[in-house]
Amino acid sequence: MNTRRVTLNDIARGCGVSRATVSLVLRGSPLPAADTRAKVQTELKKQGYVYNRAAANLRQRRSSSVALVVNDLSNPFFAEFAAGADEALGAAGYVTLLGSTSESPERQQTVLTSLMEHDPAGIILSPAEGSDGEALQQILGTHVPVLVFNREPTRVQWTASHWDYLALANRRGAELATRHLLERGHRRIAFFGGHADSSSCRERRRGYADALAVAGLAIEPGPMIETAPTRLDAAAHSAALFAHAPAPTAAVCYNDAVALGLMLGLATRGLRAGRDFAVTGFDDIPEAAVSTPPLTTLATDPRARGRQAATRILERVRHPGTDAVRGSVPVRLIIRASSEVTIA
Amino acid sequence: MNTRRVTLNDIARGCGVSRATVSLVLRGSPLPAADTRAKVQTELKKQGYVYNRAAANLRQRRSSSVALVVNDLSNPFFAEFAAGADEALGAAGYVTLLGSTSESPERQQTVLTSLMEHDPAGIILSPAEGSDGEALQQILGTHVPVLVFNREPTRVQWTASHWDYLALANRRGAELATRHLLERGHRRIAFFGGHADSSSCRERRRGYADALAVAGLAIEPGPMIETAPTRLDAAAHSAALFAHAPAPTAAVCYNDAVALGLMLGLATRGLRAGRDFAVTGFDDIPEAAVSTPPLTTLATDPRARGRQAATRILERVRHPGTDAVRGSVPVRLIIRASSEVTIA
DNA sequence: TGCTTGACTTGGATCGTTCCAAAAAGTAAT
DNA sequence: ATTACTTTTTGGAACGATCCAAGTCAAGCA
Numbered sequence: 218m219n220t221r222r223v224t225l226n227d228i229a230r231g232c233g234v235s236r237a238t239v240s241l242v243l244r245g246s247p248l249p250a251a252d253t254r255a256k257v258q259t260e261l262k263k264q265g266y267v268y269n270r271a272a273a274n275l276r277q278r279r280s281s282s283v284a285l286v287v288n289d290l291s292n293p294f295f296a297e298f299a300a301g302a303d304e305a306l307g308a309a310g311y312v313t314l315l316g317s318t319s320e321s322p323e324r325q326q327t328v329l330t331s332l333m334e335h336d337p338a339g340i341i342l343s344p345a346e347g348s349d350g351e352a353l354q355q356i357l358g359t360h361v362p363v364l365v366f367n368r369e370p371t372r373v374q375w376t377a378s379h380w381d382y383l384a385l386a387n388r389r390g391a392e393l394a395t396r397h398l399l400e401r402g403h404r405r406i407a408f409f410g411g412h413a414d415s416s417s418c419r420e421r422r423r424g425y426a427d428a429l430a431v432a433g434l435a436i437e438p439g440p441m442i443e444t445a446p447t448r449l450d451a452a453a454h455s456a457a458l459f460a461h462a463p464a465p466t467a468a469v470c471y472n473d474a475v476a477l478g479l480m481l482g483l484a485t486r487g488l489r490a491g492r493d494f495a496v497t498g499f500d501d502i503p504e505a506a507v508s509t510p511p512l513t514t515l516a517t518d519p520r521a522r523g524r525q526a527a528t529r530i531l532e533r534v535r536h537p538g539t540d541a542v543r544g545s546v547p548v549r550l551i552i553r554a555s556s557e558v559t560i561a
Numbered sequence: 562m563n564t565r566r567v568t569l570n571d572i573a574r575g576c577g578v579s580r581a582t583v584s585l586v587l588r589g590s591p592l593p594a595a596d597t598r599a600k601v602q603t604e605l606k607k608q609g610y611v612y613n614r615a616a617a618n619l620r621q622r623r624s625s626s627v628a629l630v631v632n633d634l635s636n637p638f639f640a641e642f643a644a645g646a647d648e649a650l651g652a653a654g655y656v657t658l659l660g661s662t663s664e665s666p667e668r669q670q671t672v673l674t675s676l677m678e679h680d681p682a683g684i685i686l687s688p689a690e691g692s693d694g695e696a697l698q699q700i701l702g703t704h705v706p707v708l709v710f711n712r713e714p715t716r717v718q719w720t721a722s723h724w725d726y727l728a729l730a731n732r733r734g735a736e737l738a739t740r741h742l743l744e745r746g747h748r749r750i751a752f753f754g755g756h757a758d759s760s761s762c763r764e765r766r767r768g769y770a771d772a773l774a775v776a777g778l779a780i781e782p783g784p785m786i787e788t789a790p791t792r793l794d795a796a797a798h799s800a801a802l803f804a805h806a807p808a809p810t811a812a813v814c815y816n817d818a819v820a821l822g823l824m825l826g827l828a829t830r831g832l833r834a835g836r837d838f839a840v841t842g843f844d845d846i847p848e849a850a851v852s853t854p855p856l857t858t859l860a861t862d863p864r865a866r867g868r869q870a871a872t873r874i875l876e877r878v879r880h881p882g883t884d885a886v887r888g889s890v891p892v893r894l895i896i897r898a899s900s901e902v903t904i905a
Numbered sequence: 906t907g908c909t910t911g912a913c914t915t916g917g918a919t920c921g922t923t924c925c926a927a928a929a930a931g932t933a934a935t
Numbered sequence: 936a937t938t939a940c941t942t943t944t945t946g947g948a949a950c951g952a953t954c955c956a957a958g959t960c961a962a963g964c965a
Contacts, residue, residue: 236945237945307671313658319644328651333611448848592913619953
């Protein structure tokens with residue numbers, strides 16, 4: 218527990234060659250003679266040598282880590298995302314520096330500052346709600362590639378910055394869900410839940426409005442019903458849907474958690490989703506498939522998104538010159554029983 | 562995007578002092594004169610200096626990161642755990658090196674090797690199922706403090722190693738749940754789900770057996786019914802509970818996911834948990850409170866566990882000499898409707 | 906004036922690697 | 936034995952910080 222760490226010098230001394238030779242062996246260079254290589258390798262094993270990547274990185278002026286900063290790890294969507302990103306980064310020989318911000322922009326500043334001191338090769342950032350782009354740019358500087366995921370900070374000079382941006386096709390997805398409900402004959406369709414100041418929520422609501430506009434219908438029940446993006450808060454606010462007659466017959470929910478909460482809320486009013494009222498979600502979290510009734514939703518495959526984000530930031534690390542990419546990833550409508558009810 | 566990183570030397574040159582002085586200012590030493598300090602500080606800001614912790618750590622022969630290796634990040638329990646650990650580590654000025662192993666011992670070896678090269682101050686490890694203690698010891702060596710969480714690897718020389726161990730009070734928890742069912746009058750109680758080769762599962766089953774033994778009752782329905790610790794697999798195996806008459810009237814489930822799966826399985830047989838059959842879970846995942854019916858379970862507060870693990874490993878980093886600690890954290894029985902049914 | 910004191914400041918060595926130019930060792934032909 | 940190679944090995948200078956012993960300089964005092 219207390220002996221000094223074994224270094225290249227120890228190995229070199231141990232088998233009578235120079236530090237440089239050991240280094241060559243270590244990195245699999247073809248230069249060292251076969252018997253030298255063998256001698257060194259047994260010595261490495263014998264002394265239990267552990268490579269010190271920090272020292273190597275210092276000399277080589279490059280980094281072997283990528284920072285992954287998420288706004289809410291306890292959200293299964295982001296947990297899966299993180300797992301996918303870590304998987305892809307690890308496969309590419311990078312190590313993941315984790316930071317979680319709990320949706321606090323202040324904590325996010327602290328976390329990013331600390332991570333920057335570890336000189337990450339790149340940063341994958343899913344910003345906390347209400348993040349200020351200028352503050353972020355201040356901290357992140359212009360040396361490190363950044364991939365912004367899922368949400369847009371306010372006041373970002375996208376034209377000036379070289380940040381990549383990757384988001385779900387929120388607008389398109391909500392439009393798909395709404396069209397699906399329209400096809401089942403619903404005419405009074407509400408958009409339910411989420412915070413109006415979250416960009417993903419605004420986009421989803423826009424997609425919903427798009428579909429209604431094409432069908433020549435009005436937004437129900439007028440002003441948006443805001444909730445925290447959680448089951449509990451959604452359940453608590455579900456009564457607001459029925460405040461004015463005629464009540465809607467279907468709701469496009471901000472995400473699955475909200476949809477599951479709404480289904481609970483419906484149950485307490487004696488309504489059953491899929492029979493008396495149609496509900497759609499967003500994300501396709503694992504519970505969506507096994508809830509009662511199973512939830513119609515939009516699959517986003519967060520683990521694949523994590524891998525995608527990792528792949529893209531590594532691409533950017535390798536080619537820093539190229540233009541920033543703004544991408545949106547397609548989502549897939551998964552039709553289940555919660556939207557089964559049709560209106561004559 | 563391509564300019565060199567700003568170093569202490571640049572700052573020193575920029576304001577006509579020595580590197581050492583800048584370093585003193587940076588670390589808030591009282592030595593530098595007030596006006597020197599001010600001069601340096603404006604220069605730091607002007608050039609946009611970013612501290613290079615790797616270089617500092619190299620010189621100081623210490624580390625400012627802790628590795629966190631979990632077996633399954635997509636499991637909400639571990640996601641919360643990771644969030645809690647990261648929170649506490651961050652607050653102490655450490656950065657979290659994330660590794661996720663997807664329950665694969667091979668991947669775990671790779672991940673740990675890679676993390677070790679980054680010289681973490683300590684390691685929090687929730688081992689993949691089937692981890693081999695000797696292989697782990699081989700990689701981790703004896704220099705770095707390790708806290709094993711939640712599961713015991715096979716073949717660990719606990720007496721020889723200085724690893725700390727932190728686990729839930731699995732045995733005690735399952736015993737509590739079983740006693741609770743006994744108090745409600747149940748006499749034929751099964752233990753349902755989980756893998757027999759997972760140590761947490763074996764412990765829970767032992768607690769269950771303890772309670773039955775005290776009551777002088779037999780284990781139902783004899784051999785353990787094994788399932789993957791997921792909803793789907795549990796639902797698929799639930800019929801096995803009713804293979805022999807008389808069937809059990811209650812089940813202590815390996816965890817919440819299994820319990821929720823079992824409730825689904827019961828539903829397909831026309832049985833309702835809490836009315837026709839009593840069910841308990843383990844973990845108190847967020848859904849447990851809002852399922853239908855709400856699930857009686859054991860609260861473990863994974864976020865607090867994460868903080869606790871972080872606190873302990875940091876304690877160990879500060880005092881490497883002290884003896885290893887084997888700790889178990891208490892769990893709390895949360896009684897909800899799923900176990901409401903009483904037997905006359 | 907010289908000498909001590911205290912408040913600041915500094916150059917050089919160091920951490921564990923990699924890079925590089927050049928030395929050493931081996932081989933073959935003259 | 937000398938030259939002209941090729942193959943292998945090597946010492947020393949980086950990388951960007953910290954530590955430490957020693958330096959400067961003005962004030963204070965005899």
